[in-house]
Amino acid sequence: MSIAPRGRGSAAPSATPAGTVVPLEDEVSPSLVDFVVDAIVDGVMSGRYAQGQRLIAADLASEYNVSRAPVREALHMLAGEGVVELLANRGARIRRLSAQERIDFLEFTEAICVLGVRLATSRMSDPACRERIVRAFEPIEDAAARRHDRDFVDALYRYHIELNTLSGNQFLEFFYRRPHMRFYTTLLSDMAPGGHWDQYLLNYRLIHDMITSGDAHSAVITFTSHIRWVLRNMRLASAAAAA
Amino acid sequence: MSIAPRGRGSAAPSATPAGTVVPLEDEVSPSLVDFVVDAIVDGVMSGRYAQGQRLIAADLASEYNVSRAPVREALHMLAGEGVVELLANRGARIRRLSAQERIDFLEFTEAICVLGVRLATSRMSDPACRERIVRAFEPIEDAAARRHDRDFVDALYRYHIELNTLSGNQFLEFFYRRPHMRFYTTLLSDMAPGGHWDQYLLNYRLIHDMITSGDAHSAVITFTSHIRWVLRNMRLASAAAAA
DNA sequence: TCTGTCAATTTTGCATACAAAATTAGGCGA
DNA sequence: TCGCCTAATTTTGTATGCAAAATTGACAGA
Known part of the structure; x- marks a missing residue:
């Protein structure tokens, strides 16, 4: 202590x-x-x-x-x-947070993070920014290789911190860095990759590629599709658990 | 007191x-x-x-x-x-909040409220829900008629509270109702309708029509376009003030 | 007039005291 | 055994005291 x-x-x-x-x-x-x-x-x-x-x-x-x-x-x-x-x-x-509230929280987070993805992607022409994002992706690969869900969710959180910081929107950065976002995000690790480690990682590699390529529109589409897929999985798992 | x-x-x-x-x-x-x-x-x-x-x-x-x-x-x-x-x-x-932070806050709020607009719109088939939204729009018309910017921004806030409540996303509702959202939103009334009362109200009538018609996609597009227009105006006003 | 210094005052941050609400424990009757 | 009542204990919510940090203000020197 x-x-x-x-x-x-x-x-x-x-x-x-x-x-x-x-x-x-x-x-x-x-x-x-x-x-x-x-x-x-x-x-x-x-x-x-x-x-x-x-x-x-x-x-x-x-x-x-x-x-x-x-x-x-x-x-x-x-x-x-x-x-x-x-x-x-x-x-x-x-x-x-109940299972439903955690699902709702992820849906909410999607809305927030989409903004960061969109704004940060349009800054990828600056090599220094691009470099930061590339480095922030490494812990994601690492945690996925180790199949460590808590570290994985934490690495995702830190990756989005980088995006939101680069976004240039001070309020977005301020908001996402607050303890409650880290707290709630951690709570997701119970459900997050679930049994879908491979697909989850593949999706995030694609998102990362879209972001670093500087194509904001595709990055947003890819990110949104991924989260909607996760939400579907969570809702299915939640419904199955209830039955 | x-x-x-x-x-x-x-x-x-x-x-x-x-x-x-x-x-x-x-x-x-x-x-x-x-x-x-x-x-x-x-x-x-x-x-x-x-x-x-x-x-x-x-x-x-x-x-x-x-x-x-x-x-x-x-x-x-x-x-x-x-x-x-x-x-x-x-x-x-x-x-x-500096002018820049208020602009950033509005951009952030757009991201949040889009979720509420999307989810609530898909519930408009229920007449009771539709009725609540219709009633929540009245204070907006009223404040606009009186050209009272504080009341206007407050009415918009309450309108979005209704949307977010109807969205069914508990976290969104919880978040949007917290004092800080009301606080920050109030701070926007300095800049919000600016000199564009008529266009602002016209835009919101259109958004409201799209929502009540139950067309989620169009509602989101309309709402997003409106906020981007407001952001452009705020950025122009901010740049003009700096010069 | 302006600027820097230092003592007086204000204000904060923390520890503590104590009454009321909540919780726990024990006993009693069914 | 179980549920219920009551007394003891715990825990909260609030008020207060006090040392250190911050602020203010007066004053000397440039």
């Missing part, structure tokens, strides 16, 4: 029994709130916190060796992001 | 000088955090808080007659939403 920075207030919360993490002055001092936010997001990504799990402020406080105040502020921040949900008088839970 | 509910803690914060709002037990008691969040969002919508304005926690606390704790939690929540930005050791400001 990491170590909480320490700035102001008075000191670390009083009780510091045997095995707890002692806070130390690091180089810089981001706020404890940021520290806790990052820790919780990491915990969710790594699967340490499960969907729907209740988060007890006091437990988090002692785990990260801070008081409840920054923990509660962090939880409210994450609630604003949509990563946790706050129940009146009953604290915070990691937000849980 | 409204009145803060009161639940637990101990009581209202000690000092209650002459003209301050005395908290009262209302029917229900949503948390003070929710109360403050709503109050700040309302303040931003109504223009009482300006873009970039610094929000002093202690001032808000005494204004709403609560302590700083719920105010800080509310500010963190709004920071998670992207309505305010938190600067380290320097508190909160209402988020300010």
Whole structure:
């Protein structure tokens, strides 16, 4: 586990029994709130916190060796992001997405990412941009070779971060980089490549080729078709599971 | 101004000088955090808080007659939403969007709303759905007749809320209803209809006709063309202002 | 007049205290 | 055994205190 920075207030919360993490002055001092936010997001990504799990402020406080105040502020921040949900008088839970909501989220993401694909593709005449995209594709190949679904979905997420950054649309970049997008995207890894690793990778290679060739229209068509195919698979799997 | 509910803690914060709002037990008691969040969002919508304005926690606390704790939690929540930005050791400001960021935001919104337009249009065979959309269009006509840009943009926002709700995509609905979408959309009213009221309204009537006719493809094309036209106008106006 | 410095003031960030709501545990009757 | 009631415990929501960072303001020197 990491170590909480320490700035102001008075000191670390009083009780510091045997095995707890002692806070130390690091180089810089981001706020404890940021520290806790990052820790919780990491915990969710790594699967340490499960969907729907209740988060007890006091437990988090002692785990990260801070008081409840920054923990509660962090939880409210994450609630604003949509990563946790706050129940009146009953604290915070990691937000849980039903299969349907995850399907809906992917459909939503398609709409967002299409914009990034379209705008970034029209910048491929710049070799430096093209190079960034080419490099961002490598982890996708790597994760697919290892058949590691979590890494695969994460690599796809990072690939689209690159696209959205190159798009030149600041808002798109800002939005896609926020923790909630990473959080929700991670939740897709349960369903994403499913049993279709080969076709999935083939599709993305095609998308990548279209993007790097600078043909925005074809890139959009190819990307959209791929996501619609994934959505069909997810809906089929979901219907099968219900029956 | 409204009145803060009161639940637990101990009581209202000690000092209650002459003209301050005395908290009262209302029917229900949503948390003070929710109360403050709503109050700040309302303040931003109504223009009482300006873009970039610094929000002093202690001032808000005494204004709403609560302590700083719920105010800080509310500010963190709004920071998670992207309505305010938190600067380290320097508190909160209402988020300010540059002209370029507002243009980028509209381009982003296009991508989102296209999904709602497409999905909702395919539901127009249900008369009840169609009726809701038809009614949601009336405030648009009304605001346009009054040439009231803020109301106009707000009516457009609500119209798209209806579309996104009818879309059946729960995530789209969830996302579009969040305060930050309303907040950012409101910021567009500076630039939105600009000097093009008549064409803008004509375009939206056409979009509305396409949607209610149930022709999803045409609805998407019409909507996209309209937003691209608005984007061109905004970019021209922005370039002209820079020169 | 402008600019830089330093003390006074303001404001933030965090820890802590405590009442009320929620949860848990234990016991009692069916 | 099961369900229900009540008391003990946990947990939340809010208020408050205080040290450090940021801001303000007054003042000296250019």
